[in-house]
Amino acid sequence: MYFAVITILPEMFTAISEFGITGRAVQNNQVIIDCINPRDFTTDNYRRIDERPFGGGPGMVMMAEPLAKAIDYAKSQASLNGCATDSEHCPVIYLSPQGDKLDEQAVVASRHYDAMILLCGRYEGIDERLIQRYVDMEISIGDFVLTGGELPAMVLMDSVIRRLPDVMGDAQSAEQDSFVEGLLDCPHYTKPHNFEGLMVPEVLLSGHHANIAQWRFVQQVERTQQRRPDLWQKFTPNAEQARLLKKVKHDLKS
Numbered sequence: 001m002y003f004a005v006i007t008i009l010p011e012m013f014t015a016i017s018e019f020g021i022t023g024r025a026v027q028n029n030q031v032i033i034d035c036i037n038p039r040d041f042t043t044d045n046y047r048r049i050d051e052r053p054f055g056g057g058p059g060m061v062m063m064a065e066p067l068a069k070a071i072d073y074a075k076s077q078a079s080l081n082g083c084a085t086d087s088e089h090c091p092v093i094y095l096s097p098q099g100d101k102l103d104e105q106a107v108v109a110s111r112h113y114d115a116m117i118l119l120c121g122r123y124e125g126i127d128e129r130l131i132q133r134y135v136d137m138e139i140s141i142g143d144f145v146l147t148g149g150e151l152p153a154m155v156l157m158d159s160v161i162r163r164l165p166d167v168m169g170d171a172q173s174a175e176q177d178s179f180v181e182g183l184l185d186c187p188h189y190t191k192p193h194n195f196e197g198l199m200v201p202e203v204l205l206s207g208h209h210a211n212i213a214q215w216r217f218v219q220q221v222e223r224t225q226q227r228r229p230d231l232w233q234k235f236t237p238n239a240e241q242a243r244l245l246k247k248v249k250h251d252l253k254s
Contacts, residue, residue: 001030001031001032001111001113001114001115001116001160001161001164002031002032002034002077002078002081002090002114002115002116003031003032003033003034003115003116003118003157004034004036004074004075004077004078004115004116004117004118005033005034005035005036005118005120005150005153005157006036006037006038006067006070006071006074006117006118006119006120007035007036007037007038007120007148007149007150008037008038008039008049008120008122009120009148009150010035010036010037012150012151012154013033013035013150013153013154015154016033016154016157016158017033021161021162021167021168022157022158022161022162024167025161025164025167030161030164030166030167031161031164031167032081033157034074034077036070036073036074036077037070038062038066038067038069038070039066040070041065041066041069041070041073042066048063049062049063049066049067050062050063050122050123051063053124057124058124059123059124060123060124061123061124061125061126062121062122062123062125062126062127062130063127064126064127064130064133067119067126067127067130067134068130068133071092071117071119071134074117075090075117078090078114078115078117081115082114083114083115084114085115087136089113089114089115090113090114090115090116090117091113091116091117091136091137092117092119092134092135092136092137093116093117093118093119093135093136093137093138093139093156094119094121094126094131094135094137094138094139094149095118095119095120095121095138095139095140095141095149095152095153095156096121096125096138096139096140096149097140097142097143097144097145097146098138098140099137099139099140100138100139100140101139101140101141101142101143102139102140102141102152102155102156102159106139107156107159107160107163108163110156110160111160111163111164116156116157116160118153118156118157119135119149120148120149120150120153121148121149122147122148122149139152139156140152141155141156182231182234182235182236183220183221183224183231183232183235184220184223184224184227184228184231185220185223186215186216186217186219186220186223187219187223189201189204193205201215203215214244214247214248217241218244218248221245221248
């Protein structure tokens with residue numbers, strides 16, 4: 001997958017392009033990350049990409065023209081990398097607190113794109129006309145404001161890259177994460193068996209795979225009910241999960 005990140009702080013993205021699972025994906029040519037600085041598309045000596053807002057008010061607003069040129073350049077680079085550049089295969093995404101909230105469903109949908117052009121705003125935001133003309137969707141990582149779109153862009157990239165085929169060392173790691181089936185993850189344990197008087201649950205040492213699977217599912221259900229009741233209300237169990245829920249309720253009554 002090709003990622004074009006439009007940012008005035010390209011150095012920040014070494015955190016995702018040079019380290020960890022995402023860095024390995026770049027090294028293995030599974031992912032291309034191309035940082036594009038809109039200052040390179042200005043025409044004045046000061047390489048200015050922001051101006052005061054019309055109508056007054058605090059702060060500065062990123063100008064439409066250099067961002068539009070950067071997006072056009074990003075699409076040309078996506079094409080050179082063999083990607084379709086229409087909005088269905090290569091959307092322009094503005095990271096914004098006003099966007100749709102990023103969730104697992106959006107991540108799964110995003111991994112099917114050929115490319116993604118991520119627009120990182122700064123200051124008070126970007127000229128609304130640029131959004132109207134060039135942006136296909138806006139995405140938020142939560143109901144709070146950051147100093148820029150770089151961190152949200154990295155969150156989106158990390159979540160998408162790890163779901164791409166063969167990126168994770170163990171494919172089941174991604175499939176069993178929190179939210180994948182609409183539930184939070186179960187607790188995990190490793191050596192030693194006894195840590196400061198806290199023991200590993202006996203069922204995990206039993207080697208009985210069916211009992212372990214049931215225990216993990218029950219833990220997921222209990223955690224989701226306690227910590228994220230909003231997720232639990234939306235959860236629809238499949239046939240096997242419904243059977244396990246019925247069995248657990250029966251065992252509790254016995």
